[in-house]
Amino acid sequence: xxxxxxxxxxxxxxxxxxxxxxxxxxxxxxxxxxxxxxxxxxxxxxxxxxxxxxxxxxxxxxxxxxxxxxxxxxxxxxxxxxxxxxxxxxxxxxxxxxxxxxxxxxxxxxxxxxxxxxxxxxxxxxxxxxxxxxxxxxxxxxxxxxxxxxxxxxxxxxxxxxxxxxxxxxxxxxxxxxxxxxxxxxxxxxxxxxxxxxxxxxxxxxxxxxxxxxxxxxxxxxxxxxxxxxxxxxxxxxxxxxxxxxxxxxxxxxxxxxxxxxxxxxxxxxxxxxxxxxxxxxxxxxxxxxxxxxxxxxxxxxxxxxxxxxxxxxxxxxxxxxxxxxxxxxxxxxxxxxxxxxxx
Amino acid sequence: xxxxxxxxxxxxxxxxxxxxxxxxxxxxxxxxxxxxxxxxxxxxxxxxxxxxxxxxxxxxxxxxxxxxxxxxxxxxxxxxxxxxxxxxxxxxxxxxxxxxxxxxxxxxxxxxxxxxxxxxxxxxxxxxxxxxxxxxxxxxxxxxxxxxxxxxxxxxxxxxxxxxxxxxxxxxxxxxxxxxxxxxxxxxxxxxxxxxxxxxxxxxxxxxxxxxxxxxxxxxxxxxxxxxxxxxxxxxxxxxxxxxxxxxxxxxxxxxxxxxxxxxxxxxxxxxxxxxxxxxxxxxxxxxxxxxxxxxxxxxxxxxxxxxxxxxxxxxxxxxxxxxxxxxxxxxxxxxxxxxxxxxxxxxxxxx
Numbered sequence: 001x002x003x004x005x006x007x008x009x010x011x012x013x014x015x016x017x018x019x020x021x022x023x024x025x026x027x028x029x030x031x032x033x034x035x036x037x038x039x040x041x042x043x044x045x046x047x048x049x050x051x052x053x054x055x056x057x058x059x060x061x062x063x064x065x066x067x068x069x070x071x072x073x074x075x076x077x078x079x080x081x082x083x084x085x086x087x088x089x090x091x092x093x094x095x096x097x098x099x100x101x102x103x104x105x106x107x108x109x110x111x112x113x114x115x116x117x118x119x120x121x122x123x124x125x126x127x128x129x130x131x132x133x134x135x136x137x138x139x140x141x142x143x144x145x146x147x148x149x150x151x152x153x154x155x156x157x158x159x160x161x162x163x164x165x166x167x168x169x170x171x172x173x174x175x176x177x178x179x180x181x182x183x184x185x186x187x188x189x190x191x192x193x194x195x196x197x198x199x200x201x202x203x204x205x206x207x208x209x210x211x212x213x214x215x216x217x218x219x220x221x222x223x224x225x226x227x228x229x230x231x232x233x234x235x236x237x238x239x240x241x242x243x244x245x246x247x248x249x250x251x252x253x254x255x256x257x258x259x260x261x262x263x264x265x266x267x268x269x270x271x272x273x274x275x276x277x278x279x280x281x282x283x284x285x286x287x288x289x290x291x292x293x294x295x296x297x298x299x300x301x302x303x304x305x306x307x308x309x310x311x312x313x314x315x316x317x318x319x320x321x322x323x324x325x326x327x328x329x330x331x332x333x334x335x336x337x338x339x340x341x342x343x344x
Numbered sequence: 345x346x347x348x349x350x351x352x353x354x355x356x357x358x359x360x361x362x363x364x365x366x367x368x369x370x371x372x373x374x375x376x377x378x379x380x381x382x383x384x385x386x387x388x389x390x391x392x393x394x395x396x397x398x399x400x401x402x403x404x405x406x407x408x409x410x411x412x413x414x415x416x417x418x419x420x421x422x423x424x425x426x427x428x429x430x431x432x433x434x435x436x437x438x439x440x441x442x443x444x445x446x447x448x449x450x451x452x453x454x455x456x457x458x459x460x461x462x463x464x465x466x467x468x469x470x471x472x473x474x475x476x477x478x479x480x481x482x483x484x485x486x487x488x489x490x491x492x493x494x495x496x497x498x499x500x501x502x503x504x505x506x507x508x509x510x511x512x513x514x515x516x517x518x519x520x521x522x523x524x525x526x527x528x529x530x531x532x533x534x535x536x537x538x539x540x541x542x543x544x545x546x547x548x549x550x551x552x553x554x555x556x557x558x559x560x561x562x563x564x565x566x567x568x569x570x571x572x573x574x575x576x577x578x579x580x581x582x583x584x585x586x587x588x589x590x591x592x593x594x595x596x597x598x599x600x601x602x603x604x605x606x607x608x609x610x611x612x613x614x615x616x617x618x619x620x621x622x623x624x625x626x627x628x629x630x631x632x633x634x635x636x637x638x639x640x641x642x643x644x645x646x647x648x649x650x651x652x653x654x655x656x657x658x659x660x661x662x663x664x665x666x667x668x669x670x671x672x673x674x675x676x677x678x679x680x681x682x683x684x685x686x687x688x689x690x691x692x693x694x695x696x
Contacts, residue, residue, distance in 0.1 A: 097516070149686055160512045164452075164689045167519045171622070172682030175675040179665070272523060321534050325527040332524030336497075339517055340504040 017292035020285045024299040035072050035310040071203040075309045076302040078264040083301020086275020088257035091229045092250050095159035100261035101272030104170030108142025109135035109265040111173050128210045132263035139262035199322035207267045214263035218256045226290035271324040273331025274301050366639035378649035385656045389427040429553030430659045431652040436610040438651025439572050441625020446579040447603045450511040455611040456622025459521035463494020464615035469529035473536040488612035561613050568609045576640040621674040623681025
């Protein structure tokens with residue numbers, strides 16, 4: 001009887017979770033249609049379908065396939081990657097406020113990307129496939145640096161010290177970035193400023209292709225690890241007792257999270273708060289089980305970035321507001337709210 | 345007051361004594377020596393630049409001004425206001441940081457970290473967008489209001505938190521608020537096409553300092569720093585803990601109010617002139633406390649001198665790194681400030 005109840009509530013929860021995920025998917029499709037239609041030239045849904053199946057005018061095809069679609073796809077990929085990255089970090093550090101942006105990992109990736117770009121005459125001349133790789137190197141070094149700075153013998157890592165260290169390292173990285181870019185090429189200052197504000201600058205298919213392998217490999221890996229993350233959430237001692245090799249699993253998961261964050265930073269600059277808000281909303285909607293929480297985070301993150309990107313493009317046509325700014329306006333108050341709610 | 349030789353076993357004892365001692369001699373030395381070095385720094389800063397000008401020419405430009413000579417013009421109109429602005433901003437931010445750290449007993453307090461600077465910056469963005477052409481006087485006033493609002497929000501969030509206002513909480517709330525406000529400022533700048541004005545205002549940093557700005561600012565800043573020195577005894581008491589201060593008959597609420605006002609004036613004025621420069625208010629008070637002990641009657645004036653030195657030095661460095669292009673002075677100081685902050689965050693014993 002008792003067990004039966006548990007199973008049924010478990011079942012109900014799973015059904016509810018799947019319903020939520022279905023609704024999110026529908027919302028993303030709606031947002032996709034709105035986003036495709038945002039811009040100087042409108043396409044009716046019929047025209048859109050025609051163009052998608054290759055029956056549109058040349059002009060329509062150009063706009064859709066060369067400008068809007070790659071950008072939308074990139075928004076979705078970035079949102080997914082950042083949200084899942086945040087979910088993993090929150091799980092591994094058992095810290096509700098962890099997020100690749102706040103922890104300074106985005107800044108580290110950005111610094112390396114900036115360095116790579118500065119060796120090429122124009123920003124578009126840089127080899128696109130190298131970008132995520134270099135970003136990953138920067139992000140991994142930053143993560144290691146933050147971890148070692150926040151680690152204290154006999155105390156391990158206190159969640160709040162980790163965040164403080166991250167905030168400081170991020171500030172330092174940004175300052176270094178400004179100094180370096182000015183030194184290397186004063187003309188790129190403007191580019192760095194917008195890039196740091198989180199504007200999706202890589203908006204062509206080659207960027208999609210350079211981002212895709214990272215996400216296609218790392219995302220399933222993390223979702224495959226959902227069970228392990230559930231165990232890790234019980235605390236280190238319990239997890240060890242249940243037979244998990246805690247430090248190894250933590251390391252692997254963190255490496256995956258860093259990879260996801262870094263690859264998205266490589267094409268979008270510093271979009272913060274997605275990794276914070278996505279997992280939180282997901283937890284509220286489908287509960288803490290990672291099997292459901294991770295896919296839900298991914299979808300919420302994708303929805304958030306595509307919505308922010310669309311808003312940023314729509315508000316003041318023909319110029320646009322960097323996506324990161326729109327996300328920060330939504331995300332920062334939420335962070336403050338969480339900060340006021342969490343216990344010391 | 346003479347220092348004993350440091351021996352391994354005596355280290356702990358020495359640290360204890362350092363912590364609970366005031367060292368007026370060291371403080372006097374810092375004040376006098378610091379002012380001399382500052383004067384030198386000012387002289388170097390004025391004579392060094394895209395066009396190097398002999399010190400003797402600087403002297404005549406200041407004391408026997410001749411508008412016919414280009415060098416005199418450069419010095420009078422560009423370099424002097426710039427370096428004096430640096431002195432003023434450095435002193436202001438350092439004193440503001442010292443007061444905040446003393447009053448809140450929070451080692452990580454700094455106007456840049458606590459959202460005060462970004463609040464002032466946001467207020468400026470709003471001014472540029474909605475009331476273009478406001479006189480500088482009003483800009484300063486609004487940046488005070490913005491500074492106050494920023495501080496209020498960060499304090500509010502920090503206080504609402506279960507477990508109260510820990511140093512780390514304040515820093516995190518400050519970081520989030522800064523992210524939000526700078527995003528909003530950028531959004532406003534883009535929307536109203538005032539990005540150029542704002543960027544000029546900020547990127548100009550110290551370079552854009554004008555005489556009239558200094559004229560409007562200096563009475564405020566001087567009054568605020570004098571006020572801080574008057575308050576310094578009460579701040580020392582507060583820094584021992586609120587209960588102790590109350591026990592000694594202090595009206596803590598009044599002192600805190602006065603201190604907060606002074607901080608807002610100093611931070612607001614600084615941001616209005618050079619934009620947001622962080623970390624000065626964090627580093628300098630710590631350094632000063634280490635050098636002169638725990639008495640805020642010494643800490644506040646010494647912080648002012650050392651803060652001025654840091655910003656003038658930072659500005660010199662920023663001009664030397666990549667001439668003729670300028671590096672924002674804030675970035676240079678952040679590069680010094682971040683490692684220091686990390687060191688403090690590690691040292692923090694209490695459960696943050």
